[in-house]
Amino acid sequence: MIELRATEKRFGGTVALHPTDLCFTSGQVTVLIGPSGCGKSTLLRLIAGLEEPTSGLVEVDGERVGRASVLALRRRMGYVIQEGGLFPHLTAADNVLLMARHLKRPASESQARLDWLCELTCLHADSLRRYPLELSGGERQRVSLMRALMLDPEVLLLDEPLGALDPIMRLALEIDLKGIFARLKKTVVMVTHDVGEAAFLADTLVLLREGRVVQAGTFEDLRERPRHSFVSAFLSAQRRPEAS
Amino acid sequence: MSRGGWRCGLVCLAAVCSLSQAAAQPLRIGSKRFTESYVLGEIAKRKLELAGFQAEHRQGMGGTIILWGALESGAIDLYPDYTGTVAEEILKTGRTTADEMRAALAARGVGLTGPLGFNNTYALAMRRSHAAALGLKRISDLARHPELRVGLTHEFLGRRDGWKPLAAHYGLTLTDVRGIEHALAYGALASGAIDLTDAYSTDAKLAALDLVVLEDDRAFFPRYDAVFLYRLGLEPRALAAIRSLEGTLDEARMSRLNAEAERAKDYTQAAALYFGAGTQRAEEQGARPLATRILRWTRRHLELVAVSLLFAILAGVPLGIRASRPGLVSQLILGVTGVLYTIPSLALLAMLVPLPFFGISARTAIFALFLYSLLPIVRNTAAGLADIPRGVRESAAALGLEPRAQLVKVFLPMASRTILAGIKTSAIMNVATATLAALIGAGGLGEPIFSGLNLNDNATILSGAIPAALLALAAQLSFEALDRLIIPRGLRLPQREP
Numbered sequence: 001m002i003e004l005r006a007t008e009k010r011f012g013g014t015v016a017l018h019p020t021d022l023c024f025t026s027g028q029v030t031v032l033i034g035p036s037g038c039g040k041s042t043l044l045r046l047i048a049g050l051e052e053p054t055s056g057l058v059e060v061d062g063e064r065v066g067r068a069s070v071l072a073l074r075r076r077m078g079y080v081i082q083e084g085g086l087f088p089h090l091t092a093a094d095n096v097l098l099m100a101r102h103l104k105r106p107a108s109e110s111q112a113r114l115d116w117l118c119e120l121t122c123l124h125a126d127s128l129r130r131y132p133l134e135l136s137g138g139e140r141q142r143v144s145l146m147r148a149l150m151l152d153p154e155v156l157l158l159d160e161p162l163g164a165l166d167p168i169m170r171l172a173l174e175i176d177l178k179g180i181f182a183r184l185k186k187t188v189v190m191v192t193h194d195v196g197e198a199a200f201l202a203d204t205l206v207l208l209r210e211g212r213v214v215q216a217g218t219f220e221d222l223r224e225r226p227r228h229s230f231v232s233a234f235l236s237a238q239r240r241p242e243a244s
Numbered sequence: 245m246s247r248g249g250w251r252c253g254l255v256c257l258a259a260v261c262s263l264s265q266a267a268a269q270p271l272r273i274g275s276k277r278f279t280e281s282y283v284l285g286e287i288a289k290r291k292l293e294l295a296g297f298q299a300e301h302r303q304g305m306g307g308t309i310i311l312w313g314a315l316e317s318g319a320i321d322l323y324p325d326y327t328g329t330v331a332e333e334i335l336k337t338g339r340t341t342a343d344e345m346r347a348a349l350a351a352r353g354v355g356l357t358g359p360l361g362f363n364n365t366y367a368l369a370m371r372r373s374h375a376a377a378l379g380l381k382r383i384s385d386l387a388r389h390p391e392l393r394v395g396l397t398h399e400f401l402g403r404r405d406g407w408k409p410l411a412a413h414y415g416l417t418l419t420d421v422r423g424i425e426h427a428l429a430y431g432a433l434a435s436g437a438i439d440l441t442d443a444y445s446t447d448a449k450l451a452a453l454d455l456v457v458l459e460d461d462r463a464f465f466p467r468y469d470a471v472f473l474y475r476l477g478l479e480p481r482a483l484a485a486i487r488s489l490e491g492t493l494d495e496a497r498m499s500r501l502n503a504e505a506e507r508a509k510d511y512t513q514a515a516a517l518y519f520g521a522g523t524q525r526a527e528e529q530g531a532r533p534l535a536t537r538i539l540r541w542t543r544r545h546l547e548l549v550a551v552s553l554l555f556a557i558l559a560g561v562p563l564g565i566r567a568s569r570p571g572l573v574s575q576l577i578l579g580v581t582g583v584l585y586t587i588p589s590l591a592l593l594a595m596l597v598p599l600p601f602f603g604i605s606a607r608t609a610i611f612a613l614f615l616y617s618l619l620p621i622v623r624n625t626a627a628g629l630a631d632i633p634r635g636v637r638e639s640a641a642a643l644g645l646e647p648r649a650q651l652v653k654v655f656l657p658m659a660s661r662t663i664l665a666g667i668k669t670s671a672i673m674n675v676a677t678a679t680l681a682a683l684i685g686a687g688g689l690g691e692p693i694f695s696g697l698n699l700n701d702n703a704t705i706l707s708g709a710i711p712a713a714l715l716a717l718a719a720q721l722s723f724e725a726l727d728r729l730i731i732p733r734g735l736r737l738p739q740r741e742p
Contacts, residue, residue, distance in 0.1 A: 045638075048642050049642075050638055050641060050642060071644055071646065072644070073644075074641070074642055074643065074644035075643075075644035077642075079639065079642035079643070081635050081638070081639060082635070083633075083635050084635075085635040085636050085638065085639030086636075086639075087636060087639075087640070087654050087657075087658065088636075088658065088734050088735055089654075089657045089658055089660075089732035089734045089735050090732070090734060091734065098643065098645075098653065099643050099644065099645070102645065102649060102653070131733065131734035131737055132734065133734065133737045133738075134737060144639075147643070151644075157642075
């Protein structure tokens, strides 16, 4: 379980996140959604320990995210960013295996895990030998997801993982992600600005605006019982064909 | 890693030092970078050898400051100089008697022989035809021709008995005055690029190029009696051998020896003339095949480059890593390495030579080259690391890699292309700059280049310049090959459409 308690983040004079209390339930997919600059990415980065809160605190499984704990905590959280963040000098397989090797995990175990992840993310095994520059955008995101899952973390943090993909690839990966989330039953926190994507993947949505949580709940809650006119406005601002 | 690198570097440096110390047994003679000084150095060497000493001649070191610094610090045992220079440049006392000079030098641990016999004073020289056309005979006549273009050696420009006081003494108002290397000044004068230069009155080129010397009609120049300066600790028998040269060289004889050196393109042969017709050993030395000499210079050159570059990498990469983070310290590192780079080589050497650790050994040249090599390595390392995209940087952190592991496993390999490019630039520049070692007698391909410049001998210049160019090319090619070995394949791929 991830908990924010009166967590606030300022960059100089601007407030990225006003003091916020928030709880992410274990085994659930929570999607942070909102317009650009609403603080959703900052919130995710606070959980990953990439930013330190100006005040308040973040706890993962009852342990406070801070200098002393961040290294161990990060190894229990997978993190995927928009362009994948793959290391270009390593092959896909080496990217995935980097941490396992660094921690000197048995090679046979790691290989088995790699094969399993390959199957999980529907990545063609040939692609593992390629360098990031030789992969398509979708493949890169799959490899990045494999890398995040390599150490079997309890938490998976995704920052606009589909943001840089073309619509066809995006849809394919969206469907695969839904399957993966269902299979793994991990605590997932994902950032997106796409309402359809959020509705499709989330157990819980958290809508943010200008550094504050406007409403948290299921897509139904937000659609049927909006707490603020902004909620309806945001949900209806993005047109999607009814079919999806 | 950086701390370990430093420690390893210090150990290596200590090893290099002890090596060069062990080699410093024979008596060391220095000479300045012009023909007469080379010839006098060779004569002293022969004289000491005939007296049963081992002697080596560090030919053509930079200017007075470097030689004086070397003598005072014990890096050389003796070198030829002129009384006027001692009074004006070293003691800075102006005109004094020989005894006063001797006392002042003794206080600094240095002795002065008696005059060797000739007075090689400064002179101003012009083309004979040009001087005749303008009716110029005396320096005071120059006051009538402020339009003349003057090219002076840098040393003469700055000396207490140099151009400015001379111009004041004679009331000259020439405005087109520039600094020029002595060896090049004669060519510039002969070709008409300049009209007037400073010369030495025993210079062989005066006759060879049909130049005239303007008469010092208001007695501005002090006497420049040739002498040897030596360390007071010099063994009495060695000193006696050197002092036996006193009074044996008059102006005519010295001019002849200088002319012979420039005609034969060989100082050793000219020195042999002093001892009577070609002594056996001198001829042997002169006859040493060119290929062997080029090989020796090249090997020395490579040593200088390799050692200095190695240290520059060991120090430059950690400094670059530090400088890749924003902040004041980084600005300081980049600023200082940049400033070091702008110091002219002769000035840097002049600063290093008097320091106890350095002297005129190869060590000094290596240290200077090391300083010059830092800038491209530090800059490229810092730039290569700073260019890593934020997403990749944060992904490395978010994986849970320790900062050190992030650097070693991700950031340095990613920056390897830029870092190697910096090292490559450094290596090629280093090959070119290593010629400066010859200025302090540390050998390398600068030796034939500078000595050829002095002798006005293009063949000798090329015997240094061509191998140096080939070395630079070889450095370039071998680093290209190294690129393939070191830069990960994933970074050498062409970008593909996403």
